[in-house]
Amino acid sequence: MPMKIAVIGAGPAGMAFALAAARGGETVTLYEQKEALGRKLLVTGSGRCNLSNHAVSAGVYTCPDPSWLAQTLEAMPPEALLATLDGWGIPSFATPDGWVYPLSESAGAVVAILEEQLRNAGVILRVATRVKRFERSRGGGGWKLDLDGPDAPSAACDHLVLASGGRAYPRLGSDGALFPLLRELGHTVRPPLPALGPIYAELGAFAALKGQRFDARTAIYAGEELLGSSEGNLIVIAEGFNGPGVMNLSHLVGVHGSQALSLSLDLLGTRRKRLEQGLMSARCSLGALLSMFFAPKAVPVLLQMAGLQPHKQVGQLNMREGMALVKSLSDLRFKVSGAGNFENSQVKVGGVAVNEVHPVTMRSLKLPELSLVGEVLDVAGPCGGYNLHFAFASGILAGKAFAAPGL
16 A cells, blocks of 8 residues: 655655655655745756766765765665666766766756656645644654645645755755754754855955956865865855855855864966976066966966066066965965855755664654655765755655665
8 A cells, every 4th residue: 555655845855755756656745835846956057957976975075974875875876866867857968077967958957857757656746835843643653744835734644754955045945944843853953054155255455356267276274274175166256255166165164163264275286387387497577477377367466465576577586486476376375254154055064963864765763754865964065966966866765765675
């Protein structure tokens, strides 16, 4: 006899679960507090929907138990996830650096396909319906849901799935309002903090470069203690920096916010040796030399920060000045003043402790009639499809688990 399952949250994890479970023969109702499905999915990958990444591995995520996450990713690696999505009508391709997108390169198309598949599978869709509270049914054996929506004020189910997200982008329906209920039920919930957002810093002369983009190696320091590093594209904004190169580190600002932090930018990377060679042999001004590496607008600012003039000839530099220039461009330091909030950060760190959930079935180890998927859990990845991979993977694994013997 089919089990009555209620899913709270129609993001990627919730939709993936609902479709996998319904195709397995279960009766699934999907609750979404917004008027339409997949609101947060629509903004992923800047609207292109970065589905996954061929470099997915437990080590690149922020998770208190990497061995737990490794089991999840082993059960649903990129090739298995992409094969499942292809079977749902979402074929994909990978860029040379391994970032995976749908062939349509449209998050809107992905949401439309998933909604059609959900309807075809018989999933009951209740949009504009907020689950205010859930509690165990009297005598056990199921759940009662208190609802705020256009239909009945309450509902019951045999099994409950929380796919309600964390707290990032609350305007899209992910507000963390159900975390207190999980605590009441005995789950450990680490307080959520914003992640994958901007880092605010005292720019000084660099403020003149607002709107400029750089490829950089980045790092966050507490004093001289390295807290984390990343690399990628970043953009200078009025308050500091944004873009993948800093977004991957923004959660460290929240975690270590009581300490004096600095952001380091290495603007040279693999070009450092080329610049060192130029400083020894080039017959031109410093401005002309740096124009080989940076946009014209950036050159005078970078030289000013190194205490040098653009018109000075390379041959007039002494060794100390040359070394100081290379060091400056390899380790530009900015005092960190803060990071983005939940309104402008893509995900969160924190959430339900993963060691209280089965790493493959996503069943609660405290409450067998409860499953937890996606951003509800204390898992966060960097930019590049990692978070969407985990959301889809955890939802699919949890949905398919209902077809497994003994569950």
